[in-house]
Amino acid sequence: MDLIIKNGTVVTATDTVKADVAIRDGKIVAMGADLPLDGAKVVDAAGKLVLPGAIDVHTHLAMPFGGTTSADGYLAGTRAAACGGVTTVFDYPMQRKGMTIKQVIDSKKAICEKEACIDYAYHCIITDLNDGAILDEMESAVASGITSFKCFFVYKKEGMMVDDGVFARLLLKAKEVGAMLNLHAENPDLIDYNVEKFLAEGKTSAWYHYLSRPEYVEAEADKRAVHWAKHLEAPLYLVHMADKEGLEAAIEAKKENSNIYIETCPQYLEFTSEVYKRDDGRNFVCSPPIKGQESQDALWKAIKNGGIDVVATDHCPFQSHEKDWGINDFTKIPNGCAGIENLYPYMLSAANQGKLSYNQVVALCASNPAKIFGCADKGSIAVGKDADIVIYDPSVDFTISVDNMHSDYDHTIWEGIQVKGYPVQTYSRGRLVYDHGDFVGEPGWGNFVKREKRPTK
Incomplete structure (x- = not known):
C-alpha cells in the first residue's frame, strides 16, 4: 500500500460507513476495518468525513x-x-x-x-x-x-x-x-x-x-x-x-x-x-x-x-x-x-x-x-476507483474571502459568506494536492479524462 486513510467516516451517494481506505498506484484497492498497514503512509481521519472528490x-x-x-x-x-x-x-x-x-x-x-x-x-x-x-x-x-x-x-x-x-x-x-x-x-x-x-x-x-x-x-x-x-x-x-x-x-x-x-x-x-x-x-x-x-x-x-x-x-x-x-x-x-x-x-x-x-x-x-458524463473511474469511494479523495472536517468554521482563495481574481461574490465545515485535505489519484489551507500539488499533474460514450438506441 502507498497510503491508508484510517478512522474516518466514508460517505458515498448511498452509504455512510466507518472504514479505512487503502490506496496504491493512484487507485483505491481496499476498504474495511483495521486494514494491514504494509508500510503505507497513514493519515488519521478520526472525526472527519472521507468523501469522493x-x-x-x-x-x-x-x-x-x-x-x-x-x-x-x-x-x-x-x-x-x-x-x-x-x-x-x-x-x-x-x-x-x-x-x-x-x-x-x-x-x-x-x-x-x-x-x-x-x-x-x-x-x-x-x-x-x-x-x-x-x-x-x-x-x-x-x-x-x-x-x-x-x-x-x-x-x-x-x-x-x-x-x-x-x-x-x-x-x-x-x-x-x-x-x-x-x-x-x-x-x-x-x-x-x-x-x-x-x-x-x-x-x-x-x-x-x-x-x-x-x-x-x-x-x-x-x-x-x-x-x-x-x-x-x-x-x-x-x-x-x-x-x-x-x-x-x-x-x-x-x-x-x-x-x-x-x-x-x-x-x-x-x-x-x-x-x-x-x-x-x-x-x-x-x-x-x-x-x-x-x-x-x-x-x-x-x-x-x-x-x-x-x-x-x-x-x-x-x-x-x-x-x-x-x-x-x-x-x-x-x-x-x-x-x-x-x-x-x-x-x-x-x-x-x-x-x-x-x-x-x-x-x-x-x-x-x-x-x-461517463467518468467510469470517478465519483465514488469504492475499490477500483481513482483515489480522488477529500477529507472534510465538519467542525471547522470558515469565512470565505478573496484573501483565502487560491484563484487569480481580485474579488469574489462569496466574500464574507460563512460555511460550517471545510475540506482539510484533497488527494488527486492518491497524491496530496491540498493540505490545511495550502496548495501542495503541481501544474501538469492533471490527466485528461477519456470518457465512456452513452448507450445508443
Whole structure:
C-alpha cells in the first residue's frame, strides 16, 4: 500500500460507513476495518468525513468573453478547484466557424498538459456546423473521449447562437453517436428587445441586466428545449438552471422517462436578484442572471427531492476593473462569477446545517456528474476507483474571502459568506494536492479524462 486513510467516516451517494481506505498506484484497492498497514503512509481521519472528490462539470477557464478573458486560466482554476475539494474539472472550449472539434480540443489539451493541477475533461461548444462537417466529426470525437457538446440559444450577435434546426440536428446526432448535448437556454429575441428598450430609457444599472432576462425569458427556452429533446427522444443536459417555471417543466419531462438532466449552480442557491440593486451589483452579473426568491425556493426544493441532478459552478470570474466597465452600462459588464473553490464547501455546509444529507451532496457534486458524463473511474469511494479523495472536517468554521482563495481574481461574490465545515485535505489519484489551507500539488499533474460514450438506441 502507498497510503491508508484510517478512522474516518466514508460517505458515498448511498452509504455512510466507518472504514479505512487503502490506496496504491493512484487507485483505491481496499476498504474495511483495521486494514494491514504494509508500510503505507497513514493519515488519521478520526472525526472527519472521507468523501469522493467533487467533479465540477461547468467551468470557463481562460475564456475570451466581453472584450477580455476570464481571470482564471487552467493553472489558477485547477489549483483553486483542488483547494476546494474538486478533483476533476470540465471546461467548455469553443468551436468557431471553420474550426474542427479536434482543433479546438487539442489546443486546450496542449495547455492543460502543462498547467492542470487536477484531472480535466471537456465539453466542446458548437457554434457552427461547418456545412455539416461537425456532425460528421462528432462520432470520432466521442471515440476520443469527448462525449458531450454544448450549444447556446443566446449570444446571437456574438455569433455563438444556434437556431432550433441546428439544435435538433445536434440532438439527433448526439443520440446516434452516444453523446450528450448541453444547452444554455434563454430567449435571445426577448433579451435583445429588453436591452434596447432599457438603454433607450437610460436604465443602465446592473438591476436591468436581471430585468432584461428575467424568469420567463429563461423559462421559454427551457420549455422549448425540453419539447424538442422529448419528442426527438434525445438526451439533453440543461446547464445552470435558475428559474422556477423552466425547472418544473424539465422535472415533468424527467418523470416521463425522458433523458433530461438538470444542473444548477451555488450562486442561484445562495443569492437572489436583489443583489443587482447593490452598489457592487455588477460583480454578480452572470447569465442567466440570479433570479427571485420564488425561483430560489424551487431550486432548493428540487435539490432536496432529487429533481436536480448536478450542482456545478459556471466558474467564469473577471477582475473588478473589468466588471467596472459596466458601471454606467450593464451591457458592458463581462458575464460571470467565481465559484470553483466554493462549490463543495458550500454544499457540504448546507448538509452540515441539515438542509440536505451528505449523501445527497456527494450525489449532486460527484457521483451523478461521473455517471451522466461517463467518468467510469470517478465519483465514488469504492475499490477500483481513482483515489480522488477529500477529507472534510465538519467542525471547522470558515469565512470565505478573496484573501483565502487560491484563484487569480481580485474579488469574489462569496466574500464574507460563512460555511460550517471545510475540506482539510484533497488527494488527486492518491497524491496530496491540498493540505490545511495550502496548495501542495503541481501544474501538469492533471490527466485528461477519456470518457465512456452513452448507450445508443
